[in-house]
Amino acid sequence: MALSEREQKLLEEMERNLREDPQFASRVSEVGSSNQSSGKLVGGVLLLLFGIGLLILAVILQVAFFGVAAFLVMLMGLVIASANFSLPKMPEIQRNQNPNRYEERWNQRFNNNE
Numbered sequence: 001m002a003l004s005e006r007e008q009k010l011l012e013e014m015e016r017n018l019r020e021d022p023q024f025a026s027r028v029s030e031v032g033s034s035n036q037s038s039g040k041l042v043g044g045v046l047l048l049l050f051g052i053g054l055l056i057l058a059v060i061l062q063v064a065f066f067g068v069a070a071f072l073v074m075l076m077g078l079v080i081a082s083a084n085f086s087l088p089k090m091p092e093i094q095r096n097q098n099p100n101r102y103e104e105r106w107n108q109r110f111n112n113n114e
Contacts, residue, residue, distance in 0.1 A: 037084065040081065043080055045081050047077030047081075052074060054069060055070035055071070
C-alpha cells in the first residue's frame, strides 16, 4: 500500500530529524554490536528443539541417560541463543556522595510529617 503525499512528507521530515540528532545516532550505533548474529540465534533455537525431541524420546524409551543428555542439549541451545542479547548498561554510581545523605533524607521526611 502506497503512502499518501502528506505521509511521505512526514516520513521524510522524521528521517531528517533523526539523522540530525547526535544522541540518537550514538544510541543506535551502540545497539548494533558485532557479537549479535542471527546464526547464533537460529542455531541455539534448533539445538533447543533437538533437545526437546531428545527429551521426548527419553520419556518414550524410559532411559534416564537420554533425559540427562536432552537437558544438557537444551541448556546448550539456550545459552547459544541467549548469547545474542546483552543486558542494558547500569548507570554509574557516584562515589563521592555524602554517606549521611540517606539519614538526612530520612530525617527530612520524618520532620516534615510532624
